[in-house]
Amino acid sequence: MTERTGIVVTGASGRMGQMLMKTVAEAPGVALVGAVEREGHEWVGQDVGEAMGGAGIGVTVTDDPLEAFAKAQAIIDFTAPAATVAFAKLAAQARAVHVIGTTGMTEDDIAALEPCARHAPIIRAGNMSLGVNLLVQLTKRVAAALDEDFDIEVIEAHHHHKVDAPSGTALMLGEAAAEGRGVALGDVADRGRDGITGARKRGDIGFSAIRGGDIVGEHDVLFAAPGERIVLRHVATDRAIFARGAVKAAIWGQSQPPGQYDMVDVLGLR
Numbered sequence: 514m515t516e517r518t519g520i521v522v523t524g525a526s527g528r529m530g531q532m533l534m535k536t537v538a539e540a541p542g543v544a545l546v547g548a549v550e551r552e553g554h555e556w557v558g559q560d561v562g563e564a565m566g567g568a569g570i571g572v573t574v575t576d577d578p579l580e581a582f583a584k585a586q587a588i589i590d591f592t593a594p595a596a597t598v599a600f601a602k603l604a605a606q607a608r609a610v611h612v613i614g615t616t617g618m619t620e621d622d623i624a625a626l627e628p629c630a631r632h633a634p635i636i637r638a639g640n641m642s643l644g645v646n647l648l649v650q651l652t653k654r655v656a657a658a659l660d661e662d663f664d665i666e667v668i669e670a671h672h673h674h675k676v677d678a679p680s681g682t683a684l685m686l687g688e689a690a691a692e693g694r695g696v697a698l699g700d701v702a703d704r705g706r707d708g709i710t711g712a713r714k715r716g717d718i719g720f721s722a723i724r725g726g727d728i729v730g731e732h733d734v735l736f737a738a739p740g741e742r743i744v745l746r747h748v749a750t751d752r753a754i755f756a757r758g759a760v761k762a763a764i765w766g767q768s769q770p771p772g773q774y775d776m777v778d779v780l781g782l783r
């Protein structure tokens with residue numbers, strides 16, 4: 514019998530934490546071996562199956578990540594930037610694959626992952642779905658084929674609980690468009706227009722964010738020129754697409770040497 518990949522889910526009570534644990538329970542080749550929540554959270558000390566309103570599954574929610582990580586081959590982490598940076602150090606110590614879905618990380622947060630990735634694989638993506646990672650590749654190709662007569666705008670929509678903007682996915686799409694054009698996103702990104710902004714600058718890549726209701730995640734990349742427009746669109750209707758991608762990444766990461774990877778690597782789309 515082949516060993517199953519032991520997985521710890523951090524942020525267990527969150528929207529993605531709960532979806533990840535359901536996905537792990539249903540997926541072949543993996544087993545949930547730990548569930549982590551922040552100190553003081555009401556779930557800590559409870560069986561995670563019962564905390565989710567079902568039967569006990571023999572996994573107690575803990576606020577001690579290192580103790581949990583020591584039992585795991587992979588950590589799946591959709592939490593918050595500061596937590597993710599702390600978890601990266603502990604996952605490296607435990608030599609466990611760290612799958613990071615957390616968005617809103619600063620450049621300093623991302624730089625802090627580098628020393629950790631020398632000890633174990635880190636797979637990080639602002640969106641773990643197959644569809645978005647394919648859209649990233651398409652965006653790069655379309656941007657490379659068109660000149661600056663086509664204004665590029667990335668438009669995203671999410672539920673009203675989301676705390677970061679632009680979304681991680683929007684930034685991935687913006688990076689892909691910039692790469693296709695052969696420019697650095699930092700030099701051309703136009704985020705958060707308000708007031709007398711002046712006319713749009715040729716070559717800029719614009720970002721707009723909508724927040725409302727229970728929208729799971731919608732992303733458009735608009736290429737607008739005089740007389741015509743192209744729109745590349747992804748609509749997520751179920752968080753399971755992100756969780757399935759993350760579980761795939763956890764399994765894939767186990768056979769990789771230490772280093773930093775993304776979902777394009779996992780899905781072989783490069």
Ligand SMILES: NC(=O)C1=CN([C@@H]2O[C@H](COP(=O)(O)OP(=O)(O)OC[C@H]3O[C@@H](n4cnc5c(N)ncnc54)[C@H](O)[C@@H]3O)[C@@H](O)[C@H]2O)C=CC1
Binds near residue numbers: 524525554614639
């Ligand atoms: N990459 C992807 O495919 C996707 C990424 N996300 C990202 O995942 C993150 C989480 O999203 P949601 O689940 O909607 O948020 P949420 O707010 O429902 O869940 C976050 C959870 O993390 C927990 N947490 C925060 N700090 C912690 C700590 N120090 N230790 C342990 N647990 C801690 C919170 O208590 C909460 O339960 C966001 O950054 C979001 O943008 C969401 C969906 C898909």
Ligand SMILES: O=C(O)C1=N[C@H](C(=O)O)C[C@H](O)C1
Binds near residue numbers: 639730
């Ligand atoms: O917070 C979310 O919900 C989502 N976050 C990710 C992002 O920032 O792009 C992925 C997905 O769109 C859902």
